[in-house]
Amino acid sequence: MxxxxxxxxxxxxxxxxxxxxxxxxxxxxxxxxxxxxxxxxTKTIDPTLNISIDGGIIIVNAFEGLMRLDENDKAIPGMAEKYEVSEDGLTYTFHIRDAQWSDGEPVTAKDFEYSWKRVLDSATASDYAYQMFYLKNGEKFNGKQVGADEVGVKAVDDKTLEVKLEGPVPYFIELTAYPTYFPVRQDVIEKYGDKWALEPETYISNGPYxxxxxxxxxxxxxxxxxxxxxxxxxxxxxxxxxxxxxxxxxxxxxxxxxxxxxxxxxxxxxxxxxxxxxxxxxxxPNLGIYFYSFNVNVEPMNNRKVRQALSLAIDRKSITRVITQGGETAATGFVPSGIKDSSGNDFREIGGNYGITETAQIDRAKQLLAEAGYPNGEGLNTLEIIYNTDENHKKVAEAIQEMWKQNLGINVELSNQEWQVFQDTITKGEYMIARDGWSADYADPMTFLDLFISNSGNNHPQWENAEFDALISSAKKESDQGKRFQMMHQAEEMMMADQIVMPVYYYTNxxxxxxxxxxxxxxxxxxxxxxxxxxxxx
Structure with a gap:
């Protein structure tokens, strides 16, 4: 009974x-x-401000960019029915089709110009502003060095959008199908401000729904x-x-x-x-990675050897087999497998594993911790892991908590936060160790690597490295694909050598x-x- x-x-x-x-x-x-x-x-469904997959799923079904993606994630005509590219690959001219917003107003090239400059405007505080640094003077405008009129996007007339880039970008046409590049209505946003995306009457869109x-x-x-x-x-x-x-x-x-x-x-x-x-x-399949971010500005995470010891002390294979069980594979680098270079080689295979293995390397981890001044975890205060509320995140965090305790003698506290709060916490760097993850915005290693430039809103480790920034900037302007991939390998090696993140596994869905x-x-x-x-x- x-x-x-x-x-x-x-x-x-x-x-x-x-x-x-x-x-x-x-x-x-x-x-x-x-x-x-x-x-x-979702925290927001404003295309300019959203950084999450859940918000993105809603947005890609409500809006449409200059291009949209086919079943192979290749660009096909969207709001732009055609386009031309200059011989040097620096100027794109898009021709806007006859299309309407959901309230019947025409979609124009001016909507795109306004939207892209809104992303770049430092007053908007878009975490994805760096995604627009491909545009001529985009980064300088974001840094208040030039005015909006000098940014490389201009509505020639209602039907023609001219875009000038800092350098040739082989995946730029696919980028125009990404939510950050979607148009938004200037008149609506100027009238309702940040609240425009909160009410159905003002959430004017141009896509299927x-x-x-x-x-x-x-x-x-x-x-x-x-x-x-x-x-x-x-x-x-x-x-x-x-x-x-x-x-x-x-x-x-x-x-x-x-x-x-x-x-x-x-x-x-x-x-x-x-x-x-x-x-x-x-x-x-999912071209993405589940990882932990270390806040490099907080003790003891500001000690590289501590970060390295923590990374080597976890058993990634057991996490995927016992906890996640969704066909995930252990992550031994940052950029996932599945992205080919100009010679057809897999970026991950060429990049190697940076000394990380699927199973724990306990002896090496203990050695590094001792070299950092904490033999057997002695003298190390309790660490804190934060994660957003989710059963899987909790179980992974509990497993890592136990591994660090058993393998290194470290005490760890776990703390969960609701998704919207969690996003603010990690963006502001108000944490020690945080659950993190990233799915590719486009099929190129750059979508993973430029997360960590100093002025990226998605640089959760709060890491700043001028040499890394310069390398990423040069790679984005490099037209020789062989050299560009070489630069990206160097960039990944730099961020992994500093162990600003701890790769755990590569996603599936x-x-x-x-x-x-x-x-x-x-x-x-x-x-x-x-x-x-x-x-x-x-």
Whole structure:
């Protein structure tokens, strides 16, 4: 009887959680509404300010850049129906198609000029401003050395956008499909300020879907944008995004038919799902890395040998096999496997492992810790690891906590923060050791390496190295691909030699989709595209 009562109570709690998340009835009915659980609540869905995958997934389905990406993540025409590139690769001329915003106003070249300069404006405080340093005088404008009129982006007229670069960028055309390069409306932002992205009435977009409800504690509802120039290609009537962080609750909602897809599943269920539910469970590739950032300005993380000892003392193989179980591989460098250089060689294979192995090197780690002045951990105060609220992050942190205790004699405290708070904490450098991660913005090593230039908003270790900055700057301007890749190998070697981060594993994307959900595109770059998706039930 006690068991029966407990099961009933558990079922009631799950049902209450569905209602609390705005899920009031099972998926179905005449409308084709994709109900998708993103797990973490988003900090922002402003394309200029967002730095997270969850926010990015919403944004790429609501907005469109000059280009969009095909199934191979190669650029195809988006808002620009065509473009020309100068012979020296420094000037791009984009021709804007006839397209409308969700409120019916025309999309113009001026929208792009305003948006890109907004990213670069230091007053905006965009963490992704460095992503625009490819533009002529972009970095100088961000540093208040030149005015906005000198930045290399200009609306020649409503239909023509001229872009000038600091140097040839082989992946620039793909960059224009990235959210930071999306257009935003100047009149809307000037009228509503930072609140423009909080209300559906002011969240004016130009992509396949438009907002109809934006309630973080409830649901973000989007419907098909009939003003989108290619609306006939969009089959779904809308998308509902939910934010159930408890993966067991999310899985229960999926199994009960209340949602159609899950971003992330309970790790302990992966083995069973692989055997019993191959139709709905999929592990997608992800060009990304799970790592820990060391704040190099905080004791004792300002001691390189301490950082090296901590990195060598963990067993990456056991973390992937016992905890994550999603086909991840141990990370022994920073740039993941899967990116080819100009000769067709894998960047990771050429770069090597920097002395890091899949299993722990306890003797070497102890030696380094002793050389740092802390033999067997003596004299070392308790370390603190922070992570954003998530079951997987907690389990990985607990495993590392135990490894450092057993292998080095170090005491470690764990602290979790909600996602929005956590993003502020690590950006401001108000931590000692932090869970971190990165998925590629484009398929080039630079998307991982330029995180750590001194003026990058994503430089969570707070590391500053003038030589590294200069090397990255030179690599971005280098037209010889062989030399450019050589420079990037040098840059990775510099940041790994200083051990500003601790690589843990390379990502995969375990997800759930109902069998009736068709043609969702899950990109190795981390985004999920619903523009071609459909719901087809028997």
């Amino acid at each position: 006690k068991k029966i009562i407990s099961l009933i109570l558990a079922a009631m709690l799950i049902m209450m959680s569905f209602v609390g998340c705005g899920i009031k009835e099972k998926a179905g009915g005449d409308e084709k509404i994709m109900r998708y659980n993103l797990s973490s609540p 438009k907002a109809v409800k934006l309630e973080q504690a409830d649901v973000f509802s989007f419907e098909k944008n009939e003003k989108y120039y290619d609306a006939k290609r969009v089959k779904l009537d809308g998308i509902d995004y939910y934010f159930m962080e408890e993966k067991a609750t999310a899985m229960a909602s999926f199994e009960s038919g209340y949602v159609d897809g899950l971003y992330g599943v309970p790790r302990e269920q992966i083995a069973k799902l692989q055997k019993e539910n191959k139709t709905e469970f999929k592990i997608f 375990p997800m759930m989709f109902k069998s009736y959900v068709k043609d969702v595109r899950v990109s190795p770059l981390g985004f999920i595209y619903f523009d071609n998706a459909d719901i087809v039930k028997e």
